[in-house]
Amino acid sequence: MATNPFNTIELEKVQSYWNARPCNIRHSPSPVGTRQYFDEVEARKYFVEPHIPLFAEFEKWRGKKVLEIGCGLGTDTISFARAGAQVTAVDLSTESLALAKKRAEVFGLDNITFHQANAEQLSDYVPVERYDLVYSFGVIHHTPHPERVIEQIHRYMDRDSTFKIMVYHRNSWKVFWMLLKYGRKKGETLDELIARYSEAETGCPVTYSYTAETVKAFLKGFDIIDTRIDHIFPYSIPEYKNYEYKKVWYFRYLPHALFRWMEQRWGWHLCVTARLA
Numbered sequence: 001m002a003t004n005p006f007n008t009i010e011l012e013k014v015q016s017y018w019n020a021r022p023c024n025i026r027h028s029p030s031p032v033g034t035r036q037y038f039d040e041v042e043a044r045k046y047f048v049e050p051h052i053p054l055f056a057e058f059e060k061w062r063g064k065k066v067l068e069i070g071c072g073l074g075t076d077t078i079s080f081a082r083a084g085a086q087v088t089a090v091d092l093s094t095e096s097l098a099l100a101k102k103r104a105e106v107f108g109l110d111n112i113t114f115h116q117a118n119a120e121q122l123s124d125y126v127p128v129e130r131y132d133l134v135y136s137f138g139v140i141h142h143t144p145h146p147e148r149v150i151e152q153i154h155r156y157m158d159r160d161s162t163f164k165i166m167v168y169h170r171n172s173w174k175v176f177w178m179l180l181k182y183g184r185k186k187g188e189t190l191d192e193l194i195a196r197y198s199e200a201e202t203g204c205p206v207t208y209s210y211t212a213e214t215v216k217a218f219l220k221g222f223d224i225i226d227t228r229i230d231h232i233f234p235y236s237i238p239e240y241k242n243y244e245y246k247k248v249w250y251f252r253y254l255p256h257a258l259f260r261w262m263e264q265r266w267g268w269h270l271c272v273t274a275r276l277a
């Protein structure tokens with residue numbers, strides 16, 4: 001059995017990585033922390049990842065309790081709160097959390113409680129109570145022991161609660177692209193290559209990835225209700241960094257229907273909706 005390159009990584013390393021560059025922090029060129037900045041971060045995120053609102057179904061959780069694990073800058077957190085949910089949001093990164101809190105303040109939202117927390121030991125930080133929705137988008141695969149987070153999540157759900165999670169999809173265009181563009185260094189495993197290039201900033205300390213099959217074993221104790229694969233990033237990166245959306249040549253001429261067909265098979269986001277078994 002292959003050794004796990006991530007479960008000996010110290011959590012401090014994970015925290016430092018996300019503090020140095022909170023996820024999506026460069027989604028806007030405006031001064032960080034302003035209303036305009038947050039509006040632009042949101043617009044870019046949902047423009048590039050339009051499947052997120054469809055998956056999260058923000059409006060559905062009006063008047064309900066939502067626990068978000070790994071809120072980052074709080075784009076989805078704000079969307080849940082605006083839709084009228086009572087939100088509890090946690091993140092390991094103090095820098096990300098500070099911006100998410102600022103964002104709630106800027107938009108005058110008082111229905112969010114923030115906690116700086118390691119989700120592997122969630123109950124040490126967040127009182128154990130039932131939530132209608134536990135939501136985690138692109139987070140649990142970045143912690144050294146994701147199975148511990150899953151165990152914790154059980155405690156915040158009952159049989160009527162819903163769990164929505166996005167983890168990275170191993171059998172994806174993005175992994176194929178990493179192999180083609182960079183290839184594996186001598187002695188490097190595929191997991192290590194994926195971690196090296198999974199994020200905007202190279203060298204993420206921990207990035208696990210799953211298939212539609214392996215995610216079933218990962219979500220022990222859950223019944224999977226829905227699995228959707230989505231998201232291929234089609235833009236040329238130098239232009240994207242300048243806030244221009246020019247597709248790379250091989251996607252520019254691809255019919256939209258064919259591109260969507262590819263996204264739903266080889267997308268980077270494995271979005272799963274589950275309930276307690």
Ligand SMILES: C[S@@+](CC[C@H](N)C(=O)[O-])C[C@H]1O[C@@H](n2cnc3c(N)ncnc32)[C@H](O)[C@@H]1O
Binds near residue numbers: 015074092137138142
């Ligand atoms: C790729 S970002 C996703 C953020 C947000 N969900 C989004 O979609 O923009 C991953 C986030 O996971 C957080 N994270 C990683 N390990 C964590 C842990 N053990 N406990 C809580 N948060 C963690 C990081 O701090 C980071 O903000």
